[in-house]
Amino acid sequence: MPFGLNRWSARQSFRMQHSLARWCGRFLAGFSLLGMAASAHAQERPLALLGARLIPIHGDPIEQGILLVQGGKIKAIGASNNVVIPPEAERRDLTGKTLMPGLVDTHSHIGLATSGSNERSGPLNPEMRALDAVDIRDPALQRARAGGITTVNIMPGSGSLIGGQTIYLKLRQGRTIDDLLLRTPTGRIAGGLKMANGTNPQGDPPFPGTRAKAAALVREKFVAAQVYREKLAKAGSDADKAPARDLALESLVEVLAADRVVHHHTHRHDDIMTVLRLQKEFGFRVVLHHVSEGYKVAQEIAAANVPCSVIVVDSPGGKLEARDMDWKTAGVLERAGVLVGFHTDDPVTDSRLFLRSAALAVRSGMTRDGSLRAVTSAGARMLDLNDQVGTLEAGKDADFLVLSGDPLSVYTHVEETWIEGVRVFDRSDPKDALLATGGRGAGNPRAASLCCFGNGGDQ
Amino acid sequence: MIPISRWLAAGVAWGVLSLPMATAQVAVRGQTVHTLTGPPIVDGIVLIKGGQIETVGSGATTTVPAGYKLLTARVVTPGLVDAHSTVGISGMLNQKQDQDQLDKSAPLQPELRAVDSYNSLDPLVDWVRNLGVTTLHTGHGPGALISGQTLVVKTWPQNLDQALLVPEATFACTLGPDSLSAAKDKAPATIAKAIGLLRAELVKAVDYQKKLAKSDLEKRPARDLHLEALVRALEGKQPLLFTVQRHQDILSVLRLAREFGLKIILDGVADAPLVLREIRESGFPVILHPTMARPSADLENVSMGTAAQLQSAGILFALQSGYEAYVPKTRVVLFEAALAAANGLTFDQALAAITINPARILGIADRVGTLAPGKDADIALFDGDPFEYTSHCVGTVVSGVVVGEGAK
Numbered sequence: 001m002p003f004g005l006n007r008w009s010a011r012q013s014f015r016m017q018h019s020l021a022r023w024c025g026r027f028l029a030g031f032s033l034l035g036m037a038a039s040a041h042a043q044e045r046p047l048a049l050l051g052a053r054l055i056p057i058h059g060d061p062i063e064q065g066i067l068l069v070q071g072g073k074i075k076a077i078g079a080s081n082n083v084v085i086p087p088e089a090e091r092r093d094l095t096g097k098t099l100m101p102g103l104v105d106t107h108s109h110i111g112l113a114t115s116g117s118n119e120r121s122g123p124l125n126p127e128m129r130a131l132d133a134v135d136i137r138d139p140a141l142q143r144a145r146a147g148g149i150t151t152v153n154i155m156p157g158s159g160s161l162i163g164g165q166t167i168y169l170k171l172r173q174g175r176t177i178d179d180l181l182l183r184t185p186t187g188r189i190a191g192g193l194k195m196a197n198g199t200n201p202q203g204d205p206p207f208p209g210t211r212a213k214a215a216a217l218v219r220e221k222f223v224a225a226q227v228y229r230e231k232l233a234k235a236g237s238d239a240d241k242a243p244a245r246d247l248a249l250e251s252l253v254e255v256l257a258a259d260r261v262v263h264h265h266t267h268r269h270d271d272i273m274t275v276l277r278l279q280k281e282f283g284f285r286v287v288l289h290h291v292s293e294g295y296k297v298a299q300e301i302a303a304a305n306v307p308c309s310v311i312v313v314d315s316p317g318g319k320l321e322a323r324d325m326d327w328k329t330a331g332v333l334e335r336a337g338v339l340v341g342f343h344t345d346d347p348v349t350d351s352r353l354f355l356r357s358a359a360l361a362v363r364s365g366m367t368r369d370g371s372l373r374a375v376t377s378a379g380a381r382m383l384d385l386n387d388q389v390g391t392l393e394a395g396k397d398a399d400f401l402v403l404s405g406d407p408l409s410v411y412t413h414v415e416e417t418w419i420e421g422v423r424v425f426d427r428s429d430p431k432d433a434l435l436a437t438g439g440r441g442a443g444n445p446r447a448a449s450l451c452c453f454g455n456g457g458d459q
Numbered sequence: 460m461i462p463i464s465r466w467l468a469a470g471v472a473w474g475v476l477s478l479p480m481a482t483a484q485v486a487v488r489g490q491t492v493h494t495l496t497g498p499p500i501v502d503g504i505v506l507i508k509g510g511q512i513e514t515v516g517s518g519a520t521t522t523v524p525a526g527y528k529l530l531t532a533r534v535v536t537p538g539l540v541d542a543h544s545t546v547g548i549s550g551m552l553n554q555k556q557d558q559d560q561l562d563k564s565a566p567l568q569p570e571l572r573a574v575d576s577y578n579s580l581d582p583l584v585d586w587v588r589n590l591g592v593t594t595l596h597t598g599h600g601p602g603a604l605i606s607g608q609t610l611v612v613k614t615w616p617q618n619l620d621q622a623l624l625v626p627e628a629t630f631a632c633t634l635g636p637d638s639l640s641a642a643k644d645k646a647p648a649t650i651a652k653a654i655g656l657l658r659a660e661l662v663k664a665v666d667y668q669k670k671l672a673k674s675d676l677e678k679r680p681a682r683d684l685h686l687e688a689l690v691r692a693l694e695g696k697q698p699l700l701f702t703v704q705r706h707q708d709i710l711s712v713l714r715l716a717r718e719f720g721l722k723i724i725l726d727g728v729a730d731a732p733l734v735l736r737e738i739r740e741s742g743f744p745v746i747l748h749p750t751m752a753r754p755s756a757d758l759e760n761v762s763m764g765t766a767a768q769l770q771s772a773g774i775l776f777a778l779q780s781g782y783e784a785y786v787p788k789t790r791v792v793l794f795e796a797a798l799a800a801a802n803g804l805t806f807d808q809a810l811a812a813i814t815i816n817p818a819r820i821l822g823i824a825d826r827v828g829t830l831a832p833g834k835d836a837d838i839a840l841f842d843g844d845p846f847e848y849t850s851h852c853v854g855t856v857v858s859g860v861v862v863g864e865g866a867k
Binding site: 113143313314315316317318319320322323347348350353356359360362363408409410411412413437438439440441442443444445 | 550551552553554582583586587730732733751753754755758759760761762763764783785786787788789790791794797798800801802846847848849850851
């Protein structure tokens with residue numbers, strides 16, 4: 001199977017069987033409330049977008065096609081003679097524009113500027129949650145919308161071996177982080193676990209000084225999680241026999257149950273192989289991130305059926321382990337049959353320029369179609385959100401972009417970003433244009449808004 | 460005692476490195492040739508001899524003489540000039556041993572020369588040359604009030620002495636939060652103190668300059684490399700490259716320039732749109748921050764549209780790759796111009812911002828920046844619109860030497 005689809009979906013059903021009842025119960029109430037809030041904003045009247053070139057990702061582009069949206073979902077997509085537009089629908093002519101799915105950024109740090117993303121008190125922090133750190137009012141989120149990003153995995157940094165729990169957000173216009181959350185089928189707040197190896201998590205004790213020590217510390221922690229999981233299983237429903245709650249190990253038990261995906265920062269070929277070794281030993285699901293030397297071990301990555309989220313930056317270096325970084329990585333991995341995505345690592349690269357990653361990969365040998373999948377459907381699969389986002393298909397969330405031209409051209413602008421049928425970015429609005437290009441007020445994560453007392457809304 | 464054979468071996472190795480590669484006779488033919496001296500030539504040919512451009516003309520009327528190596532490409536431009544970089548001094552690996560762009564022992568060190576730091580073999584020199592850059596203005600980085608000097612160098616040959624265009628180009632100065640001392644209780648801790656230190660030092664230099672002018676040799680002061688350097692700045696022989704981002708700091712630099720009659724190149728200038736009139740009236744050129752500079756700290760107001768604003772205001776400006784502390788270790792000026800072209804500059808204006816404009820600002824427009832007879836044969840070849848990410852640089856010619864062929 002190309003892209004390792006087979007194993008990835010098999011794991012997904014495995015995860016479903018091992019649903020954690022207590023997470024389920026705790027969050028289901030919140031889930032349904034959120035669903036109501038989201039649909040209240042989405043249009044009940046159908047919206048028909050006509051005349052644009054549609055890039056659905058899962059199929060060939062459609063010239064002058066129709067995208068029909070209602071209730072936050074895609075109702076239909078197709079050639080102009082294949083979609084029936086309900087008479088009550090609002091019609092919008094987008095002739096000359098290009099529509100594609102909203103982008104999925106599998107690795108970002110937006111919203112963490114004022115909270116910090118690296119906990120340097122210790123190297124193993126699986127209990128930490130990005131949920132508790134993201135400032136959703138940071139203009140970095142609106143800049144990401146300006147770049148066409150609709151779904152994002154916000155992660156702790158790579159300064160520790162286990163950086164903490166990541167959070168998958170829909171970049172809806174919300175007032176609090178709760179408005180942006182996604183849920184897993186079991187009701188848990190969607191997110192993975194950030195891990196890192198190589199030089200970033202190294203340091204003075206308690207941090208590892210060497211690569212072998214780093215791996216040993218991680219293995220010890222996972223072994224502890226295995227023991228904890230056994231105790232939980234033995235206790236069953238008997239609360240008296242259950243071990244004391246351990247927030248760190250609880251998180252790792254989710255990883256062991258393949259319910260929480262590991263997002264692993266790794267650059268060098270030998271570090272990549274270490275991740276694959278740990279993955280094999282503990283059986284977790286993992287996405288490799290950055291993968292700077294991935295082209296050196298592409299066969300091994302393909303054989304392990306592990307997806308890669310690649311970073312594309314303008315030059316190699318900046319640190320020893322990125323010296324052999326090469327634009328060809330994504331193309332080489334693609335040809336080896338690996339599921340390839342990209343990420344911004346914002347602020348390392350700018351969320352507004354995420355499509356550049358795809359274009360530079362094409363410059364160095366990736367297929368055009370593969371590069372567009374890499375910023376949409378491939379990322380969605382890495383976050384287990386492919387039933388919901390990543391392509392323009394009937395039944396999926398109405399997350400899409402209106403582009404002024406070809407997605408890989410430098411001259412193309414994201415003109416509009418839509419999430420679940422709601423326009424969250426509009427370049428023709430001066431306030432949004434400011435965030436898209438920059439200027440006074442666009443870059444301060446905590447800009448004061450003192451003018452003027454009492455005349456604003458509640459936003 | 461070192462055996463003579465080893466001396467010989469070393470000499471041979473040095474010879475290989477220092478000998479210029481044969482500057483063959485080369486013809487470059489492009490479907491479109493952007494000369495930057497006039498409108499683009501459709502089907503143009505550039506003939507090169509002895510490292511210089513012989514003729515630039517139409518392919519229909521120019522005969523390529525026998526014995527010339529012929530290169531062809533869809534698009535031909537002048538070799539790119541990176542107006543401000545730290546490549547070769549802030550090395551690729553970002554380890555202590557390859558980071559020579561900032562000496563933190565003192566806030567004002569105009570005597571530090573870039574020629575004593577530049578590593579022509581750093582891989583990032585190859586990297587940018589393979590993407591069309593033929594001239595680099597590089598040197599000491601931002602982070603101190605005066606961190607040292609800069610130089611202008613070709614990206615080939617690899618021997619610095621042969622590649623050097625301007626050994627003492629500017630003084631790299633920074634005014635802003637970045638230029639304040641990180642060390643506790645060490646000045647300057649505030650911007651006002653920073654300006655105070657600069658003024659005090661320039662006053663000393665004025666005094667030194669006066670003493671140097673004394674007719675009585677006995678009364679002239681002893682050589683002082685530090686003050687000698689500042690005297691060059693006072694005399695306008697070597698401009699001050701002021702990296703300054705915030706509007707209030709830009710105005711402070713202009714005030715300082717007026718007080719001492721300094722020749723300034725404004726660098727970075729993220730807040731330029733807020734003080735556009737003052738910049739234009741100063742007459743100083745601008746080396747603008749990278750178009751993709753991150754909007755944070757003193758660059759919080761940075762905009763991709765500022766280049767277009769400078770253009771409309773009639774201010775001479777160039778684009779730069781700038782200094783990068785982490786990943787990527789350098790930006791590529793080609794891509795910075797590309798994004799400016801997508802945000803308000805025309806193609807020609809964006810190309811000028813990485814060719815003829817920086818050449819003018821750096822005082823090397825008689826040598827590089829356009830394709831014209833008599834100029835250095837510095838040429839970049841592309842297989843499509845140079846600004847499109849999916850195009851490739853398919854060849855770079857530096858001083859008549861074909862350095863890179865093949866898609867990059």
